Amino acid sequence: MIRNRARWAACAAMVMLLAGGAPLARQTDPFTAQAQNLGQRSVSGAVINGDSQPVAGVTVFLKNQKTKAIRSFTSTKDGRFHFAQVNMAEDFDLWGEKDGKKTAVKTVSSWDARKDFETELKMK
Numbered sequence: 277m278i279r280n281r282a283r284w285a286a287c288a289a290m291v292m293l294l295a296g297g298a299p300l301a302r303q304t305d306p307f308t309a310q311a312q313n314l315g316q317r318s319v320s321g322a323v324i325n326g327d328s329q330p331v332a333g334v335t336v337f338l339k340n341q342k343t344k345a346i347r348s349f350t351s352t353k354d355g356r357f358h359f360a361q362v363n364m365a366e367d368f369d370l371w372g373e374k375d376g377k378k379t380a381v382k383t384v385s386s387w388d389a390r391k392d393f394e395t396e397l398k399m400k
Contacts, residue, residue, distance in 0.1 A: 320358040330355025
């Protein structure tokens, strides 16, 4: 029975590695799994026009690709926007809209390890 538990624990660790997770830490109970804590990041940047000038009053959207939850931020007079506490384990779409114009959609990927994601959004 102990041999079967050891095999199960080794298989579980291999599955975690193949799925992109961290291997299970050595523990007294091989059946206790630990969640991977990727933490939070900030997503910020500036909205610019075709002349690379900042655009104020743009509604910038951050949409969770899985849950479809949307957060928004209105760009400041210098075109800046900022989202705090963005889950690093999830993927997001980022874009801006103003007066019927829209920026290209950018992806904030869970594969990107940056804690401070900084980008520019260009109005079309």
